[in-house]
Amino acid sequence: xxxxxxxxxxxxxxxxxxxxxxxxxxxxxxxxxxxxxxxxxxxxxxxxxxxxxxxxxxxxxxxxxxxxxxxxxxxxxxxxxxxxxxxxxxxxxxxxxxxxxxxxxxxxxxxxxxxxxxxxxxxxxxxxxxxxxxxxxxxxxxxxxxxxxxxxxxxxxxxxxxxxxxxxxxxxxxxxxxxxxxxxxxxxxxxxxxxxxxxxxxxxxxxxxxxxxxxxxxxxxxxxxxxxxxxxxxxxxxxxxxxxxxxxxxxxxxxxx
Numbered sequence: 001x002x003x004x005x006x007x008x009x010x011x012x013x014x015x016x017x018x019x020x021x022x023x024x025x026x027x028x029x030x031x032x033x034x035x036x037x038x039x040x041x042x043x044x045x046x047x048x049x050x051x052x053x054x055x056x057x058x059x060x061x062x063x064x065x066x067x068x069x070x071x072x073x074x075x076x077x078x079x080x081x082x083x084x085x086x087x088x089x090x091x092x093x094x095x096x097x098x099x100x101x102x103x104x105x106x107x108x109x110x111x112x113x114x115x116x117x118x119x120x121x122x123x124x125x126x127x128x129x130x131x132x133x134x135x136x137x138x139x140x141x142x143x144x145x146x147x148x149x150x151x152x153x154x155x156x157x158x159x160x161x162x163x164x165x166x167x168x169x170x171x172x173x174x175x176x177x178x179x180x181x182x183x184x185x186x187x188x189x190x191x192x193x194x195x196x197x198x199x200x201x202x203x204x205x206x207x208x209x210x211x212x213x214x215x216x217x218x219x220x221x222x223x224x225x226x227x228x229x230x231x232x233x234x235x236x237x238x239x240x241x242x243x244x245x246x247x248x249x250x251x252x253x254x255x256x257x
Contacts, residue, residue, distance in 0.1 A: 039170060052203050061227055066078060068221070074217055086238070092132075092238040108128065122246070123248055170184055191214075207222070209222050
């Protein structure tokens, strides 16, 4: 059985539409207000966070996601979802995203990637043997599949350069789920985004807010991240076993634009 565009959408491991949209390019003609100057210390804090993330051999994150969808009359609707990511570098990953409307799962064992949609009981498996960082780009490029919180794997690498940042500032400190964090604000490519980074020896990102400047309604997405740096993974964590009654389907690459 082949997986066409409609079924592919059912298997796509993406966030709520507004959360995904906040990571894409702003519409042409965006004219944000004059940016603040770039604070070198804020850029360095972002680099330090990325460098620390790249040292983590294994981790588990649970993320609460909130996104805004703007109706034609300007009214905003807020949608919520959750995501859980188990990661073991260089090439093990399990990611699950769920909301009241849908549930998606991705399992990567270092040899194959499996996408699973519990509601439809469809799953698709493709061969792959590269690191997770390469998996992220190739899944999106070939199959339009996005991994939740993929930035956790790209911050601190050439895939997430800081030279496109137009403004950067330190906005003080706040508590996020009881953790004291340094609050930074950035602007780039038609978006404002804020990040709260834990203070101390473990500069983990705890909260991210993205504002789309290309929309007059300024819709936002909010991600609050909880961390476990000593997860108890076992052999089954990164192995997919098809549930009874599940149907395997072929995942067809998207056509190049």
